[in-house]
Amino acid sequence: MNKQRELVKKDNMAEWYQNVIEKADLAEHSPVKGCMTIKPYGYAIWELIRNELDILIKKHGAKNMSFPLFIPYSYLSREKDHVEGFSPEIAVVTHAGGKKLQEPLVVRPTSETIIHESMRRWIYSYKDLPLKLNQWCNVVRWEKHPRLFLRTSEFQWQEGHTAHATEQEARQEVESMVELYYNFIKDVLAIPTVKGQKSEKEKFAGAVDSYSVEALMPDNKAVQMGTIHYLGLNFSKIADVKFVDESGAENFVYMTSWGVSTRLIGALIMTHGDDKGLVLPPKVAPVQIVIVPIGNTLETAQRLFNELNNSGFRVELDDRQDVRPGAKYFENEMRGIPVRIEIGEREIENNEIQCVNRVTGKRTVLSLGSDYIQSIKDLLQEIQSTLLKNATERMRNSVVEAKTKEEFSDLIENQKGFIKACWCDEKECEVSIKDKTGANSRNLPFAENEKELTDCTCVWCGKKAKKIAYFCKAY
Numbered sequence: 001m002n003k004q005r006e007l008v009k010k011d012n013m014a015e016w017y018q019n020v021i022e023k024a025d026l027a028e029h030s031p032v033k034g035c036m037t038i039k040p041y042g043y044a045i046w047e048l049i050r051n052e053l054d055i056l057i058k059k060h061g062a063k064n065m066s067f068p069l070f071i072p073y074s075y076l077s078r079e080k081d082h083v084e085g086f087s088p089e090i091a092v093v094t095h096a097g098g099k100k101l102q103e104p105l106v107v108r109p110t111s112e113t114i115i116h117e118s119m120r121r122w123i124y125s126y127k128d129l130p131l132k133l134n135q136w137c138n139v140v141r142w143e144k145h146p147r148l149f150l151r152t153s154e155f156q157w158q159e160g161h162t163a164h165a166t167e168q169e170a171r172q173e174v175e176s177m178v179e180l181y182y183n184f185i186k187d188v189l190a191i192p193t194v195k196g197q198k199s200e201k202e203k204f205a206g207a208v209d210s211y212s213v214e215a216l217m218p219d220n221k222a223v224q225m226g227t228i229h230y231l232g233l234n235f236s237k238i239a240d241v242k243f244v245d246e247s248g249a250e251n252f253v254y255m256t257s258w259g260v261s262t263r264l265i266g267a268l269i270m271t272h273g274d275d276k277g278l279v280l281p282p283k284v285a286p287v288q289i290v291i292v293p294i295g296n297t298l299e300t301a302q303r304l305f306n307e308l309n310n311s312g313f314r315v316e317l318d319d320r321q322d323v324r325p326g327a328k329y330f331e332n333e334m335r336g337i338p339v340r341i342e343i344g345e346r347e348i349e350n351n352e353i354q355c356v357n358r359v360t361g362k363r364t365v366l367s368l369g370s371d372y373i374q375s376i377k378d379l380l381q382e383i384q385s386t387l388l389k390n391a392t393e394r395m396r397n398s399v400v401e402a403k404t405k406e407e408f409s410d411l412i413e414n415q416k417g418f419i420k421a422c423w424c425d426e427k428e429c430e431v432s433i434k435d436k437t438g439a440n441s442r443n444l445p446f447a448e449n450e451k452e453l454t455d456c457t458c459v460w461c462g463k464k465a466k467k468i469a470y471f472c473k474a475y
C-alpha cells in the first residue's frame with residue numbers, strides 16, 4: 001500500500017486501526033491465517049511492556065520459568081470445563097517425526113495443566129509454599145475473526161501460576177494481582193481500567209472465580225486487559241497436587257493463574273492514537289525523542305543526541321539527507337514519538353532548541369545553557385500524565401446507567417459506553433442478552449458492588465438483582 005496515502009480519520013476506528021498498524025510499521029498478518037508477524041517497532045513496544053511488567057512480577061515474588069509448547073491431550077481433558085472451554089480453539093499435533101503419534105499433543109492454549117503436573121512433583125511440604133511461577137511465551141487459540149494484536153490465533157503473553165496452603169492466601173494472591181495489573185496498566189500504559197469479578201458465563205474454563213481489568217476504547221467497545229483466576233482446589237485435585245502441613249496432614253493446594261498479552265498493544269493504539277497516527281506514552285515508546293536537524297546543523301544535533309542518549313533517554317537522530325523536514329515530522333508523528341526536537345540555524349545562534357509535544361502539538365523553546373535535560377524529563381512526564389488524564393476523563397464520561405430493558409438495549413445498540421445496570425448474574429440471562437444485543441457483561445465492578453443490593457431488579461429478566469454489572473460489546 002502507498003506509504004504516502006493520508007491516514008483514515010480516527011472516527012472510522014476499524015479502518016484507522018489497520019491503517020495505523022501498517023503505517024507505523026507495527027505488525028502484519030502472516031501467511032498462516034490468524035497469526036501475526038510483529039515487526040521490529042511493534043516488538044520494541046512489547047519488549048518495553050514486558051520489561052516493566054517483569055520487574056513488578058518478580059517483586060511480587062514469582063520466578064520465571066519455561067514450560068514446553070506441547071501438552072499431552074489427556075492432560076487438557078482431565079478437567080471437564082477446561083477442555084470444553086478450550087476445545088473449539090485448540091490446535092492439535094497428530095504427527096511428528098514422520099509417524100502418527102500415539103497420543104496427540106495440544107499446542108498450549110494456556111499452561112495450567114502441564115505446570116500443575118510439575119507442581120505435583122515439586123511441592124512436598126508447607127515449606128515449599130507459596131510457589132509462584134511465571135512464564136513469558138506464545139500460546140495458540142484458533143481465532144475465526146482475527147484482528148492484529150487484539151485477537152490472533154497465536155499471541156505473546158505472560159502466564160503466572162501459583163500454589164498456596166490456604167484459600168485465604170490464594171484469594172490474597174488474586175487480589176494483589178488485580179491491583180498489580182490495574183496499577184501497571186494505569187501507570188505505564190496510561191490506560192484506566194475497571195476492576196471487577198467476571199460473571200459465571202464469562203469466567204475462565206475451570207476456575208472457581210475469575211476477575212478482570214477492563215478498558216473502554218474511544219469507540220466505546222471494551223478490551224479485557226488482564227485476567228486473574230482463583231482456581232480453588234479444582235485443578236489441584238485433578239493433578240493431585242498436595243502438601244504436608246505443619247501437623248503432618250496431607251492437603252490439596254489452592255491455586256491461581258493470571259495473564260496479560262500482546263492485546264495490550266491493541267488497546268494502547270486505540271486509546272491514545274489520533275488523526276495523525278500512533279501516540280505512545282513515553283514509558284513504552286521505543287523512541288521517546290526524535291531530533292530533526294534543519295539546514296546545516298548536523299554537528300550540533302549529533303552532540304545533542306549523544307547528551308540525551310547518555311542521560312538515559314531513548315532517542316533517535318533523524319539525519320536522513322534525502323527527506324525534507326516536513327516529511328520527517330509527518331512520519332515521526334505517525335510513529336507516535338512523544339517529543340520532537342527541531343534544531344535550525346537560528347536555534348544554534350540563540351543556543352536553544354524547539355521541543356514539540358506529540359499530544360498537544362505545543363512548542364517549547366529550551367535554552368541549551370539551562371538544565372534542559374531536566375526540562376525534557378519533565379515534558380515526557382507531562383505527556384505521560386496528559387494521556388492518562390484524557391483517557392480517564394473519557395472513560396468516566398462513558399459510564400451510563402440503564403434502568404429499563406428498552407434503555408439498556410438502546411444504549412448498547414448505540415454504543416454509549418459501559419452500560420451500568422442491576423443484574424441477576426445468571427447464565428441464561430447473559431446468554432439471552434448476548435443473543436439479542438451482541439454485548440456481554442464485562443465485569444461486576446468492585447467499586448459498584450461494595451454494598452449489598454436492595455430493591456433492584458435485573459434490567460433484562462426482571463428477577464431480583466444480585467449485582468451491578470457493566471455491559472458492553474468487546475474486542
Ligand SMILES: [Zn+2]
Pocket residue numbers: 423424425426429458459460461462463
Ligand atoms: Zn437477569
